[in-house]
Amino acid sequence: MDYLPLFANLKNKPVLVVGGGRVATRKIELLNRAGAHIQIVAQELCEELIAIHKKNKCEWISTTYQSQQLKRVFLVIAATNNSKLNQRIYKDASSRYLLVNTVDEPQHCSCIFPAIIDRSPIIIGISSSGTAPVLARLLREKIEALLPAHLGLMAKIAGEWRDKVKERFFSLSERRNFWHKAFNGVFSNQVARGQLNEAKLTLDQQINDDINISSGEIFLVGAGPGNSDLLTLRALQVMQIADVLLYDSLVSEEVLDLSRRDADRICVGKRANSHSTTQEEINFMLIKLAKQGKRVVRLKGGDPFIFGRGGEELQAAKSAGIPFQVVPGITTALGVSAYTGIPLTHRDYSQGVLFITGHYRAHDSITDWPNLTQSNQTLVIYMGSITAGAIASKLIINGRDLQTPVAIISRGTYPDQKVLIGTLNELEILTHKIPTPILLIIGEVVNLHHQLSWFKNTENEP
DSSP states (O other): OOOOOOOOOOOOOOOEEEEEEEHHEEEEEEEEHOOOOEEESSSSSSSSHHHHTTTTTEEEEESSSGGGGGTTOOOOEESOOOOOHHHHHHHHHHHHOOOEETTOGGGSSSSOOOOOETTTEEEEEETTSSOOHHHHHHHHHHHHSSSTHHHHHHOOOOOOHHHHHHHHSSSSHHHHHHHHHHSSSOOOOOOHOOOOOHHHHHHHHHHHHOOOOOOEEEEEOOSSSSSSGOOOOHHHHHHHHEEEEEOOSSSOOHHHHHSSSTEEEEEEEOTTOSSSOOHHHHHHHHHHHTTTTTTEEEEEEEEEEESSSSHHHHHHEEETOOOOEEEEEOOOHHHHHHHHHHOOOOOOTTOEEEESSSSSOOOOOOOHHHHHHOOSSSSEEHHHHHHHHHHHHHHHHTTTTTTTTEEEEESTTTTOOEEEEGGGGHHHHTTSSOSSSEEEEEEEGGHHHHHHSSSSSOOOOO
């Protein structure tokens, strides 16, 4: 281990920074966040440092460096573009047993600044021991994506209850068990939802009543249109804490692989003419698993509130008294239109967009066909592979031009995405030439596909 990771309390402690450029500014901004008393030595200050100085957040003590400036200093930062001066500062500081950081010169450092993830009071530092700082920053970005924003607030509240927990539970194992339940249970979820008063009440109940408040919760999560790059940050965070995932057939393996490794995965997908799990069975499973105290992620393709029947599942959870959260996703229409270069609205072609489903219950049907045939709007049809012919006929009968451009997109946003371009009177024929699942886009904006298409592996047929 080249460096021992330490976290230093710099509040009101003097720190000498030699240098007045942008590199020094970045260090000073961090030092200010830590509450240090910053003393600057520099011939001149850059605009950013001048602004910081005017706010009295640093003290400009001299224009030239002198070794006596190291007296009564806690930490030294050498941030000049003069290598000889930086080396001199390092030697002077080291001879006084002071910690010194020399920017971009690890051989002249007795301490280094790590890549920082700040969820105060939770702080995570990542270091490559000065060998590959860019790699350390990349690792920080990946880890930061996994840490929820409420982590720091949860830690602050826990700090307020620390003495109470010590008074109530005498053994270390009891205290650990208490906090393990809190950080993985209702308390954590309430903080995430911003229900701080309820979260504090939960901690009090756990302390005073010694009851097991480890009831489960349902997370309704949108997995996006398929490409794992389009998964939201919050969805990734929730999938990392799930005990069980109930997922649809349209959720890609790439997305599933981002979930917690030891989580149970249950496919409850429903496909046209081959329902593997009924909606009633899914509702029953969600409630049953949550009542067992498990964190259940219901993972749906696209967005759960856009033809995903997410509302029905939450109604069942509400009736059963199960707490729930909703994590929206990029709905299929938005993701696929972006990946095919077909903007759903455009000032010259479309002033509105309608989303409809081509899959209905037996007693349902579309009745407002005149509203769907307006030439200045885009029509997006989910699950329309079986009913494409009937939909095209109804649109044409009700006045939509049979030469209206249409796009049939298979596996949109995936590497093997395919796009067929044609006209409304060809819609049924084209849907049989491309594998499901598909999305249909109807309207003049489809003509922009040839100009704006950017994603690989698209196919265009007249």
